[in-house]
Amino acid sequence: MENQPNNNIKSKQELPKKCPFHGIPISRWIRFGLASLILVGFAIWLNNYTVLLLLILFVDIYLTRYIPWGFWRKSKNKTFRKTMEWVDAILYALVAVYLINTFFFQNYKIPSSSLEKSLLVGDYLFVSKLSFGPRVPNTPLSFPLAQHTLPIINTKSYIEKPQWPYHRLKGTGTVQRNDIVVFNFPAGDTVALKIQNPDYYTLCYREGREVVNRNKDIFGEIVFRPVDRRENYVKRCIGMPGDTFQVINNQVYIDGKKLKNPENMQLNYYVMTNGVRLGEQNFRDLDVSVDDRYLINDDANYNQILSYLGFTPNADGSFNPVYRLPLTQKALNKVKGYNFITQIKGEPGEFGGETYPLGYNENWTRSDYGPIWIPKRDATLNLTLENLPIYERVIRNYEGNSLAIKNDKIYINDKETNQYTFKMDYYIMLGDNRDNSADSRSWGFVPEDHIVGKPLFVWLSLDKDRKWFDGWIRFNRLFKSVGRE
Template sequence: MSNTEKKCRFAAAKGKWIRFGLWTLVFIFFVIWTGSLWWLLPIPFAFDLFISRFIPWSFWKNSKNKTFRLIMDWVDAIVFALVAVYFVFLFFFQNYQIPSPSLEKSLLVGDYLFVSKLSYGPRMPNTPLSFPLAQHTLPIVNSKSYFDKPQWPYKRLKGLGNIQRKDIVVFNFPAGDTVALAMQNPDYYSICYSIASKRGLSMQEAARIVRSNPNTFGEIVYRPVDRRENYVKRCIGLPGDSLQIINNQVYIDGKLLEDEPGTQYNYFVQTKGSYFSETQFRKWNISKDDRYLLPDQNDLSELLGFEPDAQGNKLPVYHFPATKEVIEKIKKSP
């Protein structure tokens, strides 16, 4: 390559130098924000993209094959979109769908939220090698959407503010570290606790029962922090608070925290013999997505201590969230 050609490579228009300078400032900002020098690595590539052009970034556009150009245009657009979405979701904001009715008086099941990651500070990923837009399981193939290695330590970047009491927040469910794949609702620890309390066992003994019944509970798997289920809840406890739960009532620093209007709890409900009708569920405002009927062949009802009728037949057992007022109505139903 002649000296003239080399000079031409670096004789980029003023606008390209400005764009390169802006991107360099962005990468330097991320170095300061994240405390990682890895963000300096893209700067040489940005220099080549805007200035030197040694790398043929759009090589397919010169191809005489129209089909190849069309395919590569789509690949280029899809890869760019996935990378852009990944970084936007990671550092700035992310959309979530309300999965449960626990905040139903404020937010409805199925509502979409755009959650600011900057408010409290974005969290760096624990499992960086993952498929974008999938939390922990790939659809259709039903396999993990992430690689177990490498795993980075937990780190949260500085945000614009701090969590306040009664804020509605999105977080990864802490008890979602261990999951019974065949029965993910209620969670693994709730299942063990229910079995232990109903049968007078220790949590370790109840856990052995769950793990020894794969036909009922499925495989027991572990999930890293960033791959656990996303939950949307209202914050009631802050750092330094003393929190107690006594008879299902929350106390903050020894003072009873008043329930929000329409507060719901999760219940296992055994009927008197008949199944609840759709009319009853509509009257109680319990949707199909929120309720779960334990199958007749499922051993969980027996493990929880529910007894059969006088003829030895298992009675229907449901699991669903409800307010205390609704539970009182259910108790009075025939």
């Protein structure tokens, strides 16, 4: 008798399959739901829905757990578990810092005196990326907390590919006149690593491009940096898109009208005494830092400088002490009240060096500059051989066109033209310490894609000229708002 199959025994193929989501605790569903909502909101804000592919990863992390993400927790090796705990915490922290710094907030330290006395060297700023809208990074694969170079190992902190095009997310506002703004240095696209001040373009103007590019022992390697990897600068926005900007005798004019100067604006003055030397208390009263206390008589060519400035020598041809000091109007009034001060001269604009565009107009100086029209998005400008040098870098470097002059005719992208329509808005940025600031008068316009954020307040301020119990921490500046004047 043949054995009959037992119909009560089901084959393996007929066994019911267990649902991969069966038995998952409600707490994990809640975490998955919250993470997914945040990701969906982030994708809508980015206007880039490819990031929703991360939902697949979230399903495994929070629900199915096919990939043993926490395998190390089951290890019997205590040292390995402890090490992996640190690795896990550091990775989470780096991801969090990357996202926060890229899209929300970032700390920034004031390294130079270009905005004194509005912002001081040693101020630590809380900078909002949301104020003007955060940029989607051009170089998304980068190490957090390093702008362009990793310390110690001295290598790039970012991977050059992929590079994403400029895109700014919606923010709470836009750049307004007199805002203090953090931005990427426009002339920092090309850098000679050994001599970064002055910038590469000024070096080439002074020394010759071939000299700079060939002499690596002097100037170092020549590197190229994407927009978001250029140095961060902070200045005050003075000129808006579409404005005509001009400086006459240190006074800014916008569309022919005087612009109110910042309350704490400084200019350089040469101050002669009757023979006495200024003391520490004098400098503190005038709020002049150690780095800015310069006695001209210590200069090898001081006779020529002081004669040029029109100071009166003594009978023997020598000069009494003369100090070069950056002073606000308030500090200048104090100096005028000192009975031992005999002469005061303002610093001439020609002492400021070359102006933008380099070699364009020898009569333009730091104190007498322009007029210059600021490009505005969708505005069309009639180009001539005379005004082309002003906008050449904008057309070529910032907006990515080819530009050439052939037989006194202008060619953009190999087409003859006498017009150009701008793709972005541009700004003029100046330092409040006007005679000690490398700003738009030196290197030109700031494109909108270089705008980083807006400082909200000073969260810490340290005075490097003072000691622990002598004002090292500027308590009066803690949480001081950085507003518009």
